[in-house]
Amino acid sequence: xxxxxxxxxxxxxxxxxxxxxxxxxxxxxxxxxxxxxxxxxxxxxxxxxxxxxxxxxxxxxxxxxxxxxxxxxxxxxxxxxxxxxxxxxxxxxxxxxxxxxxxxxxxxxxxxxxxxx
Amino acid sequence: xxxxxxxxxxxxxxxxxxxxxxxxxxxxxxxxxxxxxxxxxxxxxxxxxxxxxxxxxxxxxxxxxxxxxxxxxxxxxxxxxxxxxxxxxxxxxxxxxxxxxxxxxxxxxxxxxx
Numbered sequence: 001x002x003x004x005x006x007x008x009x010x011x012x013x014x015x016x017x018x019x020x021x022x023x024x025x026x027x028x029x030x031x032x033x034x035x036x037x038x039x040x041x042x043x044x045x046x047x048x049x050x051x052x053x054x055x056x057x058x059x060x061x062x063x064x065x066x067x068x069x070x071x072x073x074x075x076x077x078x079x080x081x082x083x084x085x086x087x088x089x090x091x092x093x094x095x096x097x098x099x100x101x102x103x104x105x106x107x108x109x110x111x112x113x114x115x116x117x
Numbered sequence: 118x119x120x121x122x123x124x125x126x127x128x129x130x131x132x133x134x135x136x137x138x139x140x141x142x143x144x145x146x147x148x149x150x151x152x153x154x155x156x157x158x159x160x161x162x163x164x165x166x167x168x169x170x171x172x173x174x175x176x177x178x179x180x181x182x183x184x185x186x187x188x189x190x191x192x193x194x195x196x197x198x199x200x201x202x203x204x205x206x207x208x209x210x211x212x213x214x215x216x217x218x219x220x221x222x223x224x225x226x227x228x229x230x231x
Contacts, residue, residue, distance in 0.1 A: 009157070035219060043227075045207065047219040091159060104175065105150075105209075105220060107159035 002027040006108035021077045023092030035093040123223035140208030149191040153204040198230045
């Protein structure tokens with residue numbers, strides 16, 4: 001079985017602060033994929049990033065960066081200089097590549113980020 | 118434009134009245150799935166389909182049915198809806214199994230069962 005834990009239910013920051021959203025995962029598979037999605041107040045799900053288990057390089061995209069650490073089974077997401085438009089629910093998700101579980105994208109419970117002006 | 122289209126977007130109905138939520142994708146994807154989103158629980162998979170006429174249960178299939186007669190369509194059927202099925206539902210599709218591709222999600226259907 002696979003599991004994703006997002007321990008931070010809600011986070012509030014003031015605009016321009018940096019914020020890190022934590023994601024810890026569990027899987028027995030050696031090959032797996034990790035995802036982050038954003039759900040703004042309008043409700044749609046927006047894909048942000050996919051990482052496979054063999055690529056531990058950190059990634060940066062504008063104000064977004066991701067820190068993947070296999071040793072601690074974590075895939076944390078940092079927003080630098082946060083903006084009000086970053087306010088959303090953020091989901092971390094995991095999918096294992098083995099045939100038995102390849103069908104399933106397992107989501108964490110989400111972190112509600114509120115950026116205050 | 119590549120998209121997953123769900124209908125209706127909102128529905129309020131009563132217990133026991135059969136309903137169908139449609140899902141259609143225009144990307145020729147083999148893989149489609151349904152999720153429900155509930156507060157504090159994230160998204161949980163209801164059913165998925167690897168291709169036409171191939172469907173299987175996800176984590177929370179009780180009370181739901183699906184069919185996959187055409188590649189582009191994957192309707193979710195609630196034969197006898199109950200209040201505990203009040204939720205936000207998402208349909209998703211991808212070209213291969215979810216492990217390798219980001220899934221394309223519909224905009225969601227908010228169901229209220231009274």
